[in-house]
Amino acid sequence: MDIPIDTYELPNGLRVILSEDHRAPIVAVNLWYHVGSAHERAGRTGFAHLFEHMLFQGSEHVGANEHFELVQRAGGTLNGSTWLERTNYYETVPSHHLATALWLEADRMGRLLPAMTQEKLDTQRGVVQNERRWSVDNQPYGTWWERLPALCYPPTHPFHHSLIGSFADLDAASLEDIAEFFRTWYTPDNAVLTIAGDFDPVEARALVQQYYGPIPRGGPRPALADMSLPPTFGAWLRDTVEDDVMVPRLFLASRSPVFGSDAYYPATICAAVLGLRRGSRLKRSLIRDQEVASAVSVSTWDLAKGADLFVIDVTARPGVSAERLEAATVAEVDRLIAEGVTDAEVERALAMLETDIVIALQSAGDRADKLSLFATLLGDPRRLNEELARHRRVRAADVTAFARTRLGADNRASLLYVPKGAAAVAA
Amino acid sequence: MTRPAAGTPRPYRFPRFTRHTLANGLVVLVAPVPDLPLVTIHALVDAGASHDPRGQEGVAQLAAALLAEGTQALDGPALADRFERLGTTLEVGGDWDTAFVEVSGLATRLEAFAHLVAEVLRTPGFAERDVARLRNERLAELLEQQAEPRGLADDMFARFVYAQEARYGLPPGGSTASVSALGRAEVAAFHAARYTPGTTTMIVAGDVEPEAVLAILGRALGDWQGTARVTAPHGAPDAEADGGRTIELVDKADAPQSEIRVGHPAIARGHPAWLRAHVMNAILGGLFSSRINLNLRERHAYTYGAFSSVDARRHAGTFEVATAVQSDVTAPAVSEILAEIARMTEAEVSDDELTLATAYLDGVFPIRYETTSAVAGALAKLVTFGLPDDYYDSYRALIRAMTPADVLAGAQAVLRPEAARIVVVGDVAQVAAPLAALGAGTVRRWDATGAPLDK
Numbered sequence: 001m002d003i004p005i006d007t008y009e010l011p012n013g014l015r016v017i018l019s020e021d022h023r024a025p026i027v028a029v030n031l032w033y034h035v036g037s038a039h040e041r042a043g044r045t046g047f048a049h050l051f052e053h054m055l056f057q058g059s060e061h062v063g064a065n066e067h068f069e070l071v072q073r074a075g076g077t078l079n080g081s082t083w084l085e086r087t088n089y090y091e092t093v094p095s096h097h098l099a100t101a102l103w104l105e106a107d108r109m110g111r112l113l114p115a116m117t118q119e120k121l122d123t124q125r126g127v128v129q130n131e132r133r134w135s136v137d138n139q140p141y142g143t144w145w146e147r148l149p150a151l152c153y154p155p156t157h158p159f160h161h162s163l164i165g166s167f168a169d170l171d172a173a174s175l176e177d178i179a180e181f182f183r184t185w186y187t188p189d190n191a192v193l194t195i196a197g198d199f200d201p202v203e204a205r206a207l208v209q210q211y212y213g214p215i216p217r218g219g220p221r222p223a224l225a226d227m228s229l230p231p232t233f234g235a236w237l238r239d240t241v242e243d244d245v246m247v248p249r250l251f252l253a254s255r256s257p258v259f260g261s262d263a264y265y266p267a268t269i270c271a272a273v274l275g276l277r278r279g280s281r282l283k284r285s286l287i288r289d290q291e292v293a294s295a296v297s298v299s300t301w302d303l304a305k306g307a308d309l310f311v312i313d314v315t316a317r318p319g320v321s322a323e324r325l326e327a328a329t330v331a332e333v334d335r336l337i338a339e340g341v342t343d344a345e346v347e348r349a350l351a352m353l354e355t356d357i358v359i360a361l362q363s364a365g366d367r368a369d370k371l372s373l374f375a376t377l378l379g380d381p382r383r384l385n386e387e388l389a390r391h392r393r394v395r396a397a398d399v400t401a402f403a404r405t406r407l408g409a410d411n412r413a414s415l416l417y418v419p420k421g422a423a424a425v426a427a
Numbered sequence: 428m429t430r431p432a433a434g435t436p437r438p439y440r441f442p443r444f445t446r447h448t449l450a451n452g453l454v455v456l457v458a459p460v461p462d463l464p465l466v467t468i469h470a471l472v473d474a475g476a477s478h479d480p481r482g483q484e485g486v487a488q489l490a491a492a493l494l495a496e497g498t499q500a501l502d503g504p505a506l507a508d509r510f511e512r513l514g515t516t517l518e519v520g521g522d523w524d525t526a527f528v529e530v531s532g533l534a535t536r537l538e539a540f541a542h543l544v545a546e547v548l549r550t551p552g553f554a555e556r557d558v559a560r561l562r563n564e565r566l567a568e569l570l571e572q573q574a575e576p577r578g579l580a581d582d583m584f585a586r587f588v589y590a591q592e593a594r595y596g597l598p599p600g601g602s603t604a605s606v607s608a609l610g611r612a613e614v615a616a617f618h619a620a621r622y623t624p625g626t627t628t629m630i631v632a633g634d635v636e637p638e639a640v641l642a643i644l645g646r647a648l649g650d651w652q653g654t655a656r657v658t659a660p661h662g663a664p665d666a667e668a669d670g671g672r673t674i675e676l677v678d679k680a681d682a683p684q685s686e687i688r689v690g691h692p693a694i695a696r697g698h699p700a701w702l703r704a705h706v707m708n709a710i711l712g713g714l715f716s717s718r719i720n721l722n723l724r725e726r727h728a729y730t731y732g733a734f735s736s737v738d739a740r741r742h743a744g745t746f747e748v749a750t751a752v753q754s755d756v757t758a759p760a761v762s763e764i765l766a767e768i769a770r771m772t773e774a775e776v777s778d779d780e781l782t783l784a785t786a787y788l789d790g791v792f793p794i795r796y797e798t799t800s801a802v803a804g805a806l807a808k809l810v811t812f813g814l815p816d817d818y819y820d821s822y823r824a825l826i827r828a829m830t831p832a833d834v835l836a837g838a839q840a841v842l843r844p845e846a847a848r849i850v851v852v853g854d855v856a857q858v859a860a861p862l863a864a865l866g867a868g869t870v871r872r873w874d875a876t877g878a879p880l881d882k
Binding site: 001023024025026061064065068069072073074075076077092093094095096097098099100102103122123124125126127128129130131133134135137138139140198207244245246247277278279284288291294315317318347348351352354355358359361362363364 | 430431434435436437438439463503513563564566568570571573575682683715716726729730751752782786791793797
């Protein structure tokens with residue numbers, strides 16, 4: 001299936017994507033800024049995400065928390081999220097409220113700074129520090145999503161540091177930082193605006209022109225540090241963490257081809273062969289046959305620069321040691337490398353990925369987000385309509401070749417969580 | 428700069444559906460949604476956790492989970508392979524009232540899906556080894572939860588708000604003691620008693636025609652026989668714990684945050700005040716812009732988020748406020764929560780607050796039903812709670828007609844701040860004394876296994 005895609009660019013550099021669909025009276029507005037935690041400067045870890053919070057604190061014509069209120073009063077849903085390479089903001093509203101959603105996003109893109117105050121910054125700093133406690137510090141294994149990139153990317157690499165940030169760096173963030181970050185990165189020429197769903201294209205173009213046309217283009221943006229990395233770690237990296245947990249858990253990561261590259265598609269099929277649903281190799285072997293694991297997932301982080309991460313995540317059954325969990329997991333990866341994958345395994349993976357893609361495109365918000373993703377990270381929203389074909393071109397031999405070049409002992413990182421005291425007992 | 432005005436709303440109707448009954452008593456609901464080449468089959472079975480026999484708490488959810496682990500003819504890997512080669516996965520699960528089996532995939536594969544779903548419902552394998560494995564996975568989950576403060580807080584909250592003998596006081600998946608006692612015999616007996624044509628509704632939503640669906644389901648399930656039996660004959664699952672307000676403190680040493688739950692049993696889904704309570708909850712703690720979230724998050728920065736809910740069950744589910752706050756503000760956060768609950772029962776909300784909630788619930792309605800799975804899920808709610816077939820057509824008008832007096836009535840029907848149980852999973856050393864100083868109730872201390880710390 002093809003979804004309709006119409007793109008154009010405003011003179012100020014804002015890229016606009018329109019995708020009409022009149023099945024339900026719903027429209028999604030989705031705005032991606034090409035800035036994430038990778039763009040933070042030293043001493044300001046967590047700033048991109050803290051900044052995302054500040055975007056809900058009002059702008060010149062919108063009061064604090066009024067953004068949420070106006071969208072919900074319109075019957076809409078909304079949120080934002082920060083990732084290593086990008087930050088997004090999105091609303092899905094009944095279609096007769098399209099103008100409100102577009103206007104709200106434009107007011108904060110064009111006129112954020114008049115609304116910023118020290119009090120708001122202090123409050124959101126407290127909220128974000130509680131978000132860190134909630135999602136990282138007071139959750140079993142919660143530190144994994146900052147320890148894993150720290151283990152897998154060199155200290156100078158923009159993907160190395162924590163996305164949620166340290167308490168000290170969050171404390172150091174100032175209003176001047178807000179202004180500088182905003183002027184540098186939150187500009188129309190560093191953004192993609194997608195409108196998907198039930199709208200009239202003539203009316204939508206007029207609204208985009210009216211609200212976004214007057215916003216000036218940004219200045220030059222600083223280049224990121226060199227993102228390039230060798231294709232493998234060149235060693236087996238290790239980090240073992242004693243944590244307040246009841247059973248061990250292993251994150252086995254490999255350096256993997258960047259999102260959207262030709263070599264990326266065999267990696268995603270390989271992830272499905274290993275870990276997607278009950279019929280996958282690791283679920284059958286580790287959960288069902290050997291009963292050493294209670295949960296398995298395999299995924300790619302979908303990073304578009306430098307190197308992506310291919311991550312196997314396995315939680316032990318009670319009574320299974322960390323060593324045994326790792327040995328059993330590694331044995332399956334080694335077997336995949338030695339024997340290769342079969343055509344039947346690739347067919348199974350493709351059948352499920354195809355259905356997943358079609359099911360995801362039912363929702364206007366998901367369509368809009370995917371279009372923004374491909375436009376922001378790969379420069380072309382039409383890549384969304386090519387996804388099925390790109391997956392279908394993958395052959396079993398391609399997947400085997402990926403496993404042999406990327407999942408070997410010279411390209412593994414083991415982040416292993418063990419219950420407190422367990423390491424001492426094992427020693 | 429002038430704010431944009433709203434345009435003219437475009438019409439929306441919840442998808443039409445038809446209701447049929449096969450000769451063996453099996454009810455079929457078909458909702459044609461022809462927009463994309465997809466279909467969802469949702470088999471809804473009146474076999475939720477409140478049907479667990481006493482002493483076998485957890486058997487309903489274990490039986491539902493085992494449906495995906497193989498049939499008499501196909502072992503687990505073979506069954507998974509059949510579904511996955513069709514580009515779909517069998518989803519199984521259950522809540523307090525019902526269990527379900529669901530598949531979503533390309534509508535051209537409806538017949539193949541239907542025969543597989545029928546095989547799963549009628550002739551599950553329940554192999555000894557699979558029963559033992561899934562039982563042990565549930566036991567592992569309970570063990571892991573001792574270090575996971577959110578799940579621990581939820582389970583301890585249920586334990587303290589319901590009476591000791593009430594089914595709702597234990598987790599729907601059962602406790603370590605009850606799950607340890609489950610084996611193949613218990614699972615098979617539960618399945619025989621509750622998985623029958625008369626207790627099952629087949630809901631089909633997507634790019635399909637009713638006639639074709641009925642013909643296919645007739646072939647797959649028309650000769651299914653069986654008579655349901657009552658498995659949980661004694662007592663109401665929602666009996667409330669005796670005594671007044673208490674503070675139940677579960678120790679997690681050095682925790683940087685306290686997980687807080689405040690509430691009590693509320694009302695059954697079928698209670699006449701349900702919709703009023705639903706709107707009331709949106710204003711109190713259901714929306715981002717609710718009183719509790721704006722207070723605890725945006726005014727005090729105590730938390731990343733604070734929300735309230737009224738759980739929909741056939742008997743009285745919980746009203747609860749749930750949040751996680753940094754440890755040193757645990758007592759003031761509890762105090763603010765209690766004050767917000769009380770304030771809701773004492774005075775009418777403003778028109779501004781009311782219209783925010785009603786405009787949201789009215790407007791967001793079409794956004795909830797974008798997928799075939801969501802449409803099937805909405806129909807499953809009609810069946811579970813015995814709601815009228817035109818419920819989704821009348822819902823929005825009922826919401827728009829709500830008044831501040833209705834919301835106050837909803838609050839007074841549900842909220843009982845004086846009877847609230849306050850459950851905190853946190854660092855006893857930091858939070859016990861400030862909580863006791865609140866004077867909001869006796870503080871009792873527990874460890875993560877649920878054993879008392881006070882002698």
